[in-house]
Amino acid sequence: MATEQRASGPMRSAAFRFALLLAAVFAIGAAALLVIVQHQIGRYAAEATNGGLKAESAVLAGEYAQLGRQGLIDAMVRHAGVSRDAQYRYLLLGGDGAHLFGDLPRTVARNGWSSVDVTEPAREPGGPTRETFTTLGKPLPGGLTLVVGTDNYDVQRMRARxxxxxxxxxxxxxxxxxxxGYLTGRLFLRRLDQVNRAVDRIVEGDRAERLPTIGFGPEFDELSHNLNRMLDRNAAAMEALRQVSTDIAHDLRTPLSRLHQRLEQMQDSPVVEPAMIDDALAQTAGILSTFQALLRIGSLEGGIGRKRFTRVDLSELMDRIHQxxxxxxxDAGQSYLADHAQGVVVEGDGELLAQLFTNLVENAIVHTPAGSTITSRLFIAGGVPVAELCDTGPGIPPGERANVFRRFYRLDASRNTEGSGLGLALVAAIAALHGAECSILDREAGLAVRIAFPANEQVPQTKGHSQAATN
Structure with a gap:
């Protein structure tokens, strides 16, 4: 079933909402920056203006002290004529209030700081403008009053810009x-839609479908990878369950039919002999054993058991099995030799690894004639722990070697011996659980099974061998 509802567009995506939040943060930050800068500029402009007015007043007062009233007027003429747009404007009044020089209004003729609005000729298109002048009045000897003023036009223009x-x-x-945010939202939704479509196909039963990578960062790709690992594990468990069901349906039909016939014979017989009961119980035990082996193989192929992995001393384990x-x-007239490097350690389940090598040894003992030699080896090849079990028995034809690890597979020559054909299948399942490669080596005579475990940093670089033989 497809997902019922998806986001209608990038405007509703989390990426766009996050971009909207960032835009609001930027706007608030810009406004706060403007307020702070405006305050700092105003403060700096006021300090610079006051300092300039004090300095100009002091210079003109010095001119008056040295050159008198006319020298003061000449100095103000020079200062005012520096440029068309002079920095300072002046007002000089006599002791009787007569206007001696300057174009500032008489309203600013007072001592100390003051301000006045003055209509100025147009500096820019648009006609005359009203400007605010800051003034500083200073009394001079002889009853004169000197006022120096400057406008804030440049500061106001800088603030406006x-x-x-x-x-x-x-x-x-x-x-x-x-x-x-809009473009990112569109791209994100497009890739997320691919993920949703893949989820739809998985929900509809496509067990081979996997989630694509989103590509917006390693954390999203890691999420897709972990989800795909989970899907792989679930698919392996489902396939193992399906295979177990198929094996039970096809390969347990014959022993169940035999048991049914035996029970019918016991029902029709006036006297049930103990041997018949024992035979029925033996068949029941064999069927139960087969069920247990199938279930264990299925659970191993589904990946169950890795949580119990610890460091296992493979050398000590194989020595115990040999003993x-x-x-x-x-007792079977065979020789069992061991050649095990010491100190070989692998990561795994000790009980399962013991089951693996026990199955190999029992398989070799059952299917090789008297006088055969069975050899167990453990060594390091290229930093990889390798275990081998070889025998000098009849071996397996090359054309049949690919099938020996299948469930219930038995060679024609072995159908009269005890067993269910699950021993080597269990070996292969345990090896796969441990990430080991299970293979059959080419030999002129006999059988050699090799188990190559994953590389382990703890393996020894030199080999110390223990060898034992039973004749």
Whole structure:
């Protein structure tokens, strides 16, 4: 079933909402920056203006002290004529209030700081403008009053330009963030839609489908990878369950039919002999054993058991198996030799690994005639722990070697011996669980099974061998 509802567009995506939040943050930051800069500029301009007025007043007062009233007027004429747009404007009044020099209004003729609005000729298109002048009045000897003033036109123009620049920059950054969020949202939704479609196919039963990578960062790709690993594990478990069901349906039909016939014979017989009961119980035990082996193989192929992995001393484990089965091989008229490097350690489940090598040894003892030699080897090849079990028995034809690890597979020559054909299948399942490669080597005579475990940094670089033989 397809997903019922998906986001209708990039405007509703998380990426766009995040970009909208960033745009709001940028706008607030631009406004705060404008307020701070405006305050700092105003403060700096006021300090610079006051300092300039004090310095100009002091210079003119010095001119008056040295050159008198006419020298003061000449100095103000020189200062006012430096440029068409002079920095300072002046007002000089006599002791009787007569106007001696300057174009500032008489309203500023007072001592100390003051301000006045003055209509100035147009500096830019648009007609005359009203400007605010800051003034400083200073009394001079002889009853004169000197007033020096300067306008704030340049400061106000700089503030206006800064305000426009900050506003436009803030709007530009916000629009850029929104556009980036919109485009990112579209791209993200497009790739997310691919993921959703893959999920739809998985829900509809396509077990081979896997999630594509989103590509927006390693964390998203890692999420897709982990989800695909989970799907692989679930698919392996489902396939193992399906295979177990198929094997039970096809390969247990014959022993169940035999058991059914035996029970019918017991039902029809007036006297049930103990041998018949024993035979039925033996068949039941064999069927139960087969069921247990199938279930264990299925659970192993589904990946169950890795949580119990620890460091296993493979040398000590194989030595114990050799000691336990050497007398069994001797009773069967066979020789069981061991050549094990010491200190070989692998990551795995000790019980399962013991089951693996036990199955190999029992298989060799059952299917080789008296006088055969069975050899167990453990060594390091290229930093990889390798275990081999070889025998000098009849071996397996090359054309049949690919099938020996299948469930219930038995050679024609082995159908009269005990067993269910699950021993080597269990070996292959345990090896696969441990990431080991299970293979059959080419030999002129006999059989050689090799188990190559994954490389382990703890393996020894030199080999110390222990060898034992039972004749």
């Amino acid at each position: 800064l305000s426009r620049f900050t506003l436009l920059s803030g709007l530009g950054i916000a629009l850029f963030a929104l556009l980036g 336990a089965y050497a007398p069994v091989a001797e």
